[in-house]
Amino acid sequence: MSRPENLFPLFADLTSLPGIGPKGAQLLGQMKIETPRDLLFTLPHSGIDRRRRRSIREIELPATVTVEVVVGTHRPQKGRGPARIDVEDAETSFQLVFFHPRGDWLARTLPTGQRRIVSGRVELFDGVAQMAHPDHIAVPGETDDIPQFEPVYPLTAGLTQRVMARAAIGAVAVAPRLPEWIDPSLKDREGWPDWHDALAAAHAPQSDADLALAAPARRRLAYDEVFAHQLSLAMIRAERRARPGRASIPTGRLSAPVRAALPFAPTGAQERAIAEITEDMASSQRMNRLLQGDVGSGKTLVALMALLAAVEAGGQGVLMAPTEILARQHLQGLRPMAEAAGVVLEILTGRDKGAERNAKLAALARGDIQILVGTHAVFSADVSFSDLRLAIVDEQHRFGVSQRLELGRKGEMADVLVMTATPIPRSLSLTQYGQMDVSILDEKPPGRTPVQTALVSAAKYDDVVNRLRRAVDEGRQAYWVCPLVGESEVSDLIAAEERFKRLRAVLGEARVGLVHGQMPVAEKDAAMARFAAGETGVLVATTVIEVGVDVPNASIMVIERAEVFGLAQLHQLRGRVGRGAAASTCLLVYGAEMSESGRRRLDILRETEDGFRIAEEDLRMRGAGDMIGHAQSGMPRFRIADLERQSSLLAVAQTDARRLLSDDPALTSPRGQAARGLLWLMEHDKAIDLIRAG
Structure with a gap:
């Protein structure tokens, strides 16, 4: 089984598209765009309104404006200054500015006394309105090249918007009209266009509304991505469930x-x-x-x-x-x-x-x-x-x-x-x-005490240490987690050892232990064992205690420079206390130069102990890739779908994909065959291999 023939043009060389030569293909490759199919799924991120205005006075400057003008006096370059041309629209005059014009190009393109349509960004310089290097210059009646609303694509150095837009139009032109893989009732309910129509609309937006995630064309294309992903996962799930297993029937004896x-x-x-x-x-x-x-x-x-x-x-x-x-x-x-x-x-x-x-x-x-x-x-x-x-x-x-x-x-x-x-x-x-x-x-067993979470300025370091001394005198125990001070474990180690020395000097040598990632395993285990046995009152640590460590008598968690830690990591660290009967406290010690996002993280942690809510907030603040890292997680790199803001599509896609496979395990129905085409289109090789294997 091989890729359907009707998809061949989408996997051809980029040089098959208008305006793309070897150099352009190389530049697009730097953006992970290797085929026309990749270009189809690289949508414009914004747009420029180029609707015709009577005058630049109609719009608040600076702004992009398209107006008809009468060309006036040409003012040649003086020294290193630009060439200037006076022009008049229906209500006022302004200047067109050109740096380094070549030969007689200005005289030929903008002859004095003639009318021209110009479109570009107008700004005020010393009270004079100027349009530097217009994006478009056209003779009235020959303005087909000036779109009413121009899509703006992501670029890399050396690529222009015109080249990108022309290539995208070319990619849409070679895209076939494919049979529908979306459930008909879902498509009708959402008001989604057909796949090809959605592509055409997404690459030719008519207003800012067409660029929104909720725009029907974009939402449909996002759904295609997540549906293909969920279908491939559903196929892997079905294949695993079909493998011979062994029934392990519990008796209750143990x-x-x-x-x-x-x-x-x-x-x-x-x-x-x-x-x-x-x-x-x-x-x-x-x-x-x-x-x-x-x-x-x-x-x-x-x-x-x-x-x-x-x-x-x-x-x-x-x-x-x-x-x-x-x-x-x-x-x-x-x-x-x-x-x-x-x-x-x-x-x-x-x-x-x-x-x-x-x-x-x-x-x-x-x-x-x-x-x-x-x-x-x-x-x-x-x-x-x-x-x-x-x-x-x-x-x-x-x-x-x-x-x-x-x-x-x-x-x-x-x-x-x-x-x-x-x-x-x-x-x-x-x-x-x-x-x-x-x-x-999503429930906690009885006996877990809530953890009081407080924000403390690093300027109050002495107060925190005094609080620790009193707690240790009362027989309680505490963790002191050191900050992430650099990219390397060595710099973190230096910070931990420095804090260890300072706390020992204040609290007493026998009362303070140290664990960090660079220690030999035997030393680390011995330090943990002494802390678990109550022999040391304070354990200074790097984040090696992040998960799993369970010392019920530990009731204080101090996290130094807490603002540099991630939300999920802070929540895990806080979870090391509150495991016994004693009231527990987590002190989030923050530095003088805390960022706004750092403050927001600490505020969220103070507001709730609900890890599921914290995880959602973490996703909202950091994005999917940062939360778990694409490379080790196997997370898909969606080109169109936005996981954080379109998560509702995922649940719909999973239900739909599993239902389709349940009704049509071999994907042989008309919709099943269309879904096979989608898997090829989205390059879900693992799922395709499963189809090949039957």
Whole structure:
């Protein structure tokens, strides 16, 4: 199966378009425009109103104006000054200004006494209205080249608007009229034009309204992008669900004693998530589910219940964490409950060497280890399971795609559960995890105390330290997170060590610990263990404590230069306190030169502890690419759709795509065939490969 022939012109060389030679094609390539298809999806971002006016007096200057003038006196260049030409419109006079005119071009183009239409930007200089280098000069009656409303495209150095506009018109001209892939009732309800008509309208706007996201043509083209993306994700989801899986039917033999030993009842959200996960595992289809919850929403219990279901079914489970600190934190959290169930739990990290590592690997291969907690070490080629039923990946965005595939190969039919501790805005969840089913933990277990959040000026450093001293004297504990002072970990380390020395000098050497990313793992673990045991009262840290660390007695979080941290990161750091019975406080210490956006972030954090709301605000402020980074996230680079402002299209597209595949799995109906064409058009290669494979 190959690309449909009617799409060939859209994937031809750019030099096939009018006005584009090898040099122009090279310049467009710098803008990631390689084909006419790319040019079609590069829409104008603004427009210039060039409707004819009687006089420049009709509009407030400076502005772009199009008027008919009578050409008057030519004033030649003097020294390095420009050439000037006096002109008169219907009501007033002004000057046309030209720097470095060539030969007799001015005399031929603007002969004295003749009428001309000129269009360009008019500004006042020393009280005189001037139009420097008009964009258009035409004889009355020959103004076809002057659009009423001129689209303005993104450019790179060396490209002009005229070249770009001409090429775009050429690309629209070679675009075929394609069969419709949008659901007819949706298209009618939204009032969307056909695909080709939408392209033509988007590249020939008649007013600012046509440039708005809500303009029917633009909204339709944005929907095409997100629908193609959601359709490809839905196909991946369907393909994964069709792979042979193994039903892991829980018996309750292990989970019942764990539930009985819990000091609290699981929240409704936890029960719902456990039910969704165990139902997936009991099915013969492979589970591919995302579990996302806010800080402290109780993901550990849900993960354990899923792991126990795998063991009850006679298999094994693995829980992957991105760092050793997190892996050991999971081990500590799971161990008491695993022991209550009589389950063999073990950890495997890069620190395991020699005979100890070999013994663990042998026990894992025999099936003696029922639940394994690990880091990247689990991806090693020599790690094999007896019967891997469930793989849980915590904090997925820190693992590469190839590593997740390798984990899948270790258990050919294993169910997969991805956990993320950072709430994801719905729009990003749909684009990043649209091929997965989603469970959400939106309640917090009883016993979690609200965290009081306060903004403190760095000028009050001594007050903050005195507050810490009193808290430590009372037996409480605190984190002090150091600022991100530069691009390198070395500069962050210097800041952390400097703060560590100053706090030790004030609070006492034995009372202050230090952890940072450059420490040997053993030292880091030892420092964390001393803090967890209450031997040190204050832990100075870089953001290595961002997720997963759980010390219930820690009730104060100081974040220095908080304004330079991201919202989600601040929320995660704040989540390290409020885990015990004591009232907890988060002090956001800000510098003297805080930006407006930095202030807004801190205000949002002070207003709410709702991680889902914080995530939406973060998306609104930073944009999708900045939030998770395109490269490691697999986020699509939409050319037209705006994820932040058109998120409602995503949910519609996901529902529509899944419904289409449910009704027409092979995409053989007329609409299905049209949707195949859309996937080719949008270059969704993975989905096309699935079509090829049947």
